[in-house]
Amino acid sequence: MKRSHEPIFWSLFGAGGVLSALVAPILIFITGIIAPIGLWMPEEALAYSRVLGFAHHWIGKLLVLAVISLFLFHAVHRIYHGLHDIGVHAGTGAMVAAYGSAVLGTAIAAWLLFTVGF
Amino acid sequence: MASVKTYVRPMQGWWRRNPYFVRYMIREGSSVFLAIYAVILLVGLFRLTQGEAAWEAWRAALTNPISLIFHWLALATVGYHAYTWWKVAPKTAPDLRLGGKPLPEMVITGGGFLATLGASALIYVIVRWM
Numbered sequence: 001m002k003r004s005h006e007p008i009f010w011s012l013f014g015a016g017g018v019l020s021a022l023v024a025p026i027l028i029f030i031t032g033i034i035a036p037i038g039l040w041m042p043e044e045a046l047a048y049s050r051v052l053g054f055a056h057h058w059i060g061k062l063l064v065l066a067v068i069s070l071f072l073f074h075a076v077h078r079i080y081h082g083l084h085d086i087g088v089h090a091g092t093g094a095m096v097a098a099y100g101s102a103v104l105g106t107a108i109a110a111w112l113l114f115t116v117g118f
Numbered sequence: 119m120a121s122v123k124t125y126v127r128p129m130q131g132w133w134r135r136n137p138y139f140v141r142y143m144i145r146e147g148s149s150v151f152l153a154i155y156a157v158i159l160l161v162g163l164f165r166l167t168q169g170e171a172a173w174e175a176w177r178a179a180l181t182n183p184i185s186l187i188f189h190w191l192a193l194a195t196v197g198y199h200a201y202t203w204w205k206v207a208p209k210t211a212p213d214l215r216l217g218g219k220p221l222p223e224m225v226i227t228g229g230g231f232l233a234t235l236g237a238s239a240l241i242y243v244i245v246r247w248m
Contacts, residue, residue: 026238032189075153
């Protein structure tokens with residue numbers, strides 16, 4: 001019997017589900033709402049030098065990569081399986097597009113974290 | 119031959135017929151917001167590699183009202199995802215036992231809620247003051 005790839009994608013979906021349940025609401029709130037409108041978050045909190053320093057550190061790199069990659073793997077798994085719910089009969093092409101875009105996003109993030117310097 | 123007219127139940131708008139399905143669709147729909155948010159962060163990382171002016175342009179773009187509306191919707195739906203994630207955790211988590219007895223569902227779900235609150239407070243403090 002052909003081995004299923006489902007355990008791999010389900011694990012990434014689950015990891016992304018846990019990570020997003022833990023940190024996604026506060027990250028969205030900080031980077032997308034309170035920092036842009038300058039409420040409860042000073043301008044310099046997300047200053048260039050500060051965020052660059054975070055991205056230079058290996059812990060920062062790991063956190064940024066985990067957030068972007070696992071959020072994507074969690075999301076594409078749900079979107080792919082949800083296609084049926086909105087009347088789209090997804091085939092192999094949709095599956096490749098879904099998981100492929102998460103792989104691509106992960107690769108781009110890794111590349112950018114490398115080029116941003118150390 | 120006469121064409122067969124078998125009744126096929128229409129599925130158009132099926133999820134609007136029952137509040138349970140509406141909640142299901144909101145939960146699954148949160149993933150669209152989460153994916154877009156991940157892409158926004160990815161773009162931010164790209165702008166960061168381009169230098170200070172590019173980074174500040176990315177930050178300025180986030181003050182656009184459309185961006186703010188998106189992030190409020192993302193906060194609401196992804197927040198709902200977080201709630202449902204811990205709600206079903208007693209059924210999806212591995213069999214957790216304490217002294218031979220399974221952990222009560224309330225402890226697992228409550229622990230998840232506390233973990234989210236703790237992580238949120240920690241991140242806020244680090245971003246703002248550290």
